[in-house]
Amino acid sequence: MTEVAEESFDFLVMIMVDYFLGNDEKRKKVSLKDDLSTRRKVERLEAIGRDIGRRWLEKLSEGTPHFSTELDKVKFICKEFWIATFQKQIDNLKTNNKGTYVLSDKRFRSLLHVSETPDAIGQLEDYIIFPLGIIKGAFESLGMNCEVYGDCSSAPSCIFTVNLKEQE
Amino acid sequence: MAITFVIVSPQDQLLYEATFPPVSQTDETAHLREFILFASLDILEQVVWSTRDFYLKAIDRFNDQIIYGLVTASSVRLLLVSDGKSEEAVKNFLQEAYELYVKLALNPFFEPCKPILSTSFHERIQKLGKKYFV
Numbered sequence: 001m002t003e004v005a006e007e008s009f010d011f012l013v014m015i016m017v018d019y020f021l022g023n024d025e026k027r028k029k030v031s032l033k034d035d036l037s038t039r040r041k042v043e044r045l046e047a048i049g050r051d052i053g054r055r056w057l058e059k060l061s062e063g064t065p066h067f068s069t070e071l072d073k074v075k076f077i078c079k080e081f082w083i084a085t086f087q088k089q090i091d092n093l094k095t096n097n098k099g100t101y102v103l104s105d106k107r108f109r110s111l112l113h114v115s116e117t118p119d120a121i122g123q124l125e126d127y128i129i130f131p132l133g134i135i136k137g138a139f140e141s142l143g144m145n146c147e148v149y150g151d152c153s154s155a156p157s158c159i160f161t162v163n164l165k166e167q168e
Numbered sequence: 169m170a171i172t173f174v175i176v177s178p179q180d181q182l183l184y185e186a187t188f189p190p191v192s193q194t195d196e197t198a199h200l201r202e203f204i205l206f207a208s209l210d211i212l213e214q215v216v217w218s219t220r221d222f223y224l225k226a227i228d229r230f231n232d233q234i235i236y237g238l239v240t241a242s243s244v245r246l247l248l249v250s251d252g253k254s255e256e257a258v259k260n261f262l263q264e265a266y267e268l269y270v271k272l273a274l275n276p277f278f279e280p281c282k283p284i285l286s287t288s289f290h291e292r293i294q295k296l297g298k299k300y301f302v
Contacts, residue, residue: 054242054280058273061241062266065220141242141280143178 010113017126020045042129049133050140057141060084070164073142074101081138086131099164108158115155124152135160171250171301172201173293175269177281178243180209184284188297201233201249208235212245223262226255238262242280244269257300268292
């Protein structure tokens with residue numbers, strides 16, 4: 001199996017944000033964040049992550065026994081999946097038992113090398129779009145359609161809120 | 169010994185089908201085997217809840233035909249109906265077919281829950297079938 005340096009992957013993900021969300025000048029204008037074309041670009045980046053998350057989970061879960069409960073599936077994502085994707089486990093998992101899970105990661109891999117400068121407030125979220133997509137894809141692959149929100153206000157810690165949509 | 173192997177999506181759509189030996193003029197039995205396979209999907213869902221393994225062994229019986237199943241984490245089902253008696257061969261075939269499916273899933277040109285049209289996947293399954301069932 002060929003090996004690739006981790007840093008090259010980190011740089012690739014960082015530059016993907018620039019590539020998909022347009023150049024720096026446009027992004028800095030916070031007023032354009034709700035623009036339809038910006039949303040489409042964000043969706044595209046997230047869709048790439050979702051695709052990857054789905055396939056990756058299929059490969060990762062090869063040969064693992066079935067999950068009997070929803071909580072088991074979420075635990076699998078918090079442990080094995082998170083280790084394989086972000087090199088560590090989730091630090092904290094909370095649930096309200098009604099389909100909402102809160103996953104806290106104190107040192108989120110994608111935010112380790114990124115920090116906000118005074119003239120770039122609010123752009124940190126752009127860097128978690130792609131990992132968010134991967135997480136969403138992993139949940140979808142296990143049969144749990146969901147909404148995932150990431151809160152990175154206290155970087156490098158990141159809190160993901162997962163709201164499961166109604167299952168059949 | 170006639171074997172029919174299918175891959176079914178979580179929503180019970182047929183994604184892939186293969187028979188060993190390849191179907192000739194005996195269309196009657198081929199259709200019957202397909203029918204048996206789909207009828208056993210209900211039983212497969214029940215068996216899935218009763219065990220934690222992903223390989224479900226024999227899940228159903230129809231006359232002298234036995235249906236074997238394997239379910240992946242994403243609920244994709246691999247089913248096989250056989251009138252032979254070599255359970256070991258079936259188990260090894262299903263596990264290797266599962267590995268082939270995972271490799272296929274990593275392919276960016278493959279979309280989950282769409283029919284599998286990849287020729288290389290088809291060739292590999294045929295080779296696998298020849299290895300175990302001929």
